[in-house]
Amino acid sequence: MVVVNHYQCLHCGGCVGLCPVNALTLYELHLEVSEACTECGICVKFCPVGALEGTP
Amino acid sequence: MKVDCLVVGAGPAxxxxxxxxxxxxxxxxxxxxxxxxxxxxxxxxxxxxxxxEALGINPHPHSIARTITGAALYAPSGKQVVMEGQGMEGYVLERKIFEKHLASQAIQAGARYMVKTQVLDMQRVNGAWEAQIRGLEGTETVTADLVIGADGVESKVGRWAGLKSLNRLTDYHSGFQYEMANVSVNESYIHLFFGREVAPLGYVWVFPKAFSANVGLGILEREARMRSHQYLKRFIANHPEMFARASPIEVNGGGIPVNHFTDMVADGVMLVGDAAQLVNPIHGGGIVRAMHSAQMAAEVGASALREGDLSRDRLLSYRRQWDQVYEDKTAQLLKLRFFLEKLEDKDFELLADILDGADIFELTQARLSFFIKKVLKRPSLLGLAKKYLTD
Structure with a gap:
């Protein structure tokens, strides 16, 4: 499962719109990853600041 | 709770x-x-x-951070092309005030708002939508005949309604921005910087505000060797003439859709703005398209509610209205986008030589034929232009 670095996340929600399995949800200032995550790595590649870690 | 229409998201759309x-x-x-x-x-x-003005939207004076008279575009060498004059005047807004003003106008018109309240899920039940919402006072169910998905690039409404609203990394810029104080630029213009090393397949912008400037960029991951954050840091370091004495007062990220391939309509659902990826694919601007789609959706939605027919077929007239105004233009702009994405830095220098400000304005309006004629005269661009710009 992709791991969020909550100290870096800017809460821009950009990754949420890319997740093919709808595993990401932004709750105001808290980005959550659900069990549905397949570690495809698309969100990791996108993140403007590198706040997501997992399979690249 | 039962309402005629539930709008998810209180941005401009x-x-x-x-x-x-x-x-x-x-x-x-x-x-x-x-x-x-x-x-x-x-x-x-x-x-x-x-x-x-074309949309009839008058921003509150407090929403306008600066009035600008044109745009300055920079090739990688620093060569500048200025676009100025009729049609180029613009505002740099203070979005947080602009959005609150639009919300207060909607409330004056009779809409009801809830903040810190999130839609968790929604289901189709007996020809209506049931949405579970969670706020300060806990969770409740809202039943609505019509749901408007104005929930931005991260739209969940589209997904719950079964629409293909997913963005693709190949058509989605990774955006990063500082709002900085004490930037030294000509504050009458917005400034756009191009180049493979500056912002791969995108550009850097410097938009002056009242006492600060938005300094940001969008890049496509496909050609990027670092994150957008790092590209911007390097740009700032390479331009001490603008940033030697500047510091950030805010930092922002974002995803910018630069292709429109969403189905905007389902039974009882319409997507507006970024949720439907309604962004100009050349400059990535989305505010105007968001509000225009909102006006169209509201017109169709109100009539459909009056008639009691919220089927996809009925709501498709929203999509038809949109396509009538934007389909051809967007197709032309996408063509131009694919052409521009193939350009090397030396090609940008060449374009800065052969185009003036008025030409570039025409381009952003999706009028390409004169551009194709000019570009076809340049042997180095002939192949690319034939491949991407002519049918």
Whole structure:
């Protein structure tokens, strides 16, 4: 499962719109990853600041 | 709770839809998941005066951070092309005030708002939508005949309604921005910087505000060797003439859709603005398209509610209205986008030589034929132009 670095996340929600399995949800200032995550790595590649870690 | 229409998201698209629906007598509830409408912004805040006038939207004077008279474009060598004059005047907005003003206008028109309230899920039940919402007072169910998805690039409404609203990394810029104080630029213009090393397949923008400037960029991951954050840091370090004495007062990220391939309509659902990827694919601007789609959706939605027919077929007239205005233009701009994405830095220098400001304005209006003629005369661009710009 992709791991969020909550100290870096800017809460821009950009990754949420890319997740093919709808595993990401932004709750105001808290980005959550659900069990549905397949570690495809698309969100990791996108993140403007590198706040997501997992399979690249 | 039962309402005629539930609007998810209180950005410009959501609040313009809500205001227009309420003015037509539709009982409208807007839910915004954030504690405050506005921040964090995901936007460079630039908008053309002419486009706002065309929509009949008058920003509150407090929403305007700066009035600009044109744009300065820079090739990788620093060579500058200025676009100025009729049609180029614009505003750099203060989005957090702009959005609150649009929301307050919608409320004056009769819409009801809830903040720090998030839609968790929604289901189709007996020809209506049931949405579970969670706010400060806990969870409740809202039943609505019509749901407007104005929930931005991260749209969940589209997914719950079974629409293909997923963005693709190949058509989605990774955006990063500082709002900085004490930037030294000509504050009459917005400034755009191009080049493979500056911002691969995108550009850097410097948009002056009242006492600060939005300094940001968008890049496509495909050609990027670092993150957008690192590209911007390098740009700032390479331009001490602008940034030697500047510091950030805010930092923003964002995803910018640069292709439109969403189905905007399902039974009882319409997507507006970024949720439907309605962004200009050349400059990535989305405010005007968001509000225009909102006006169209509200008109169709109000009539459909009056007729009691919220089927996809009925709501498709929203999509038809959109296509009538934007389909050809967007197709032309996408063609131009694919051409520009193939350009090397030396090609940008060449374009800066052969194009003037008025030419570039024409291009952003999707009028390409003169451009194709000019470009076809340049042997080095002939192949690319033939491949991407001519049919």
């Amino acid at each position: 959501g609040s313009v839809t809500a205001g227009d629906l309420a003015r037509r007598g539709v009982e409208t509830l807007v839910v915004e998941k954030k504690a405050e409408i506005g921040p964090p912004k995901r936007c460079a805040e630039g908008v053309s005066q002419r486009s706002l």
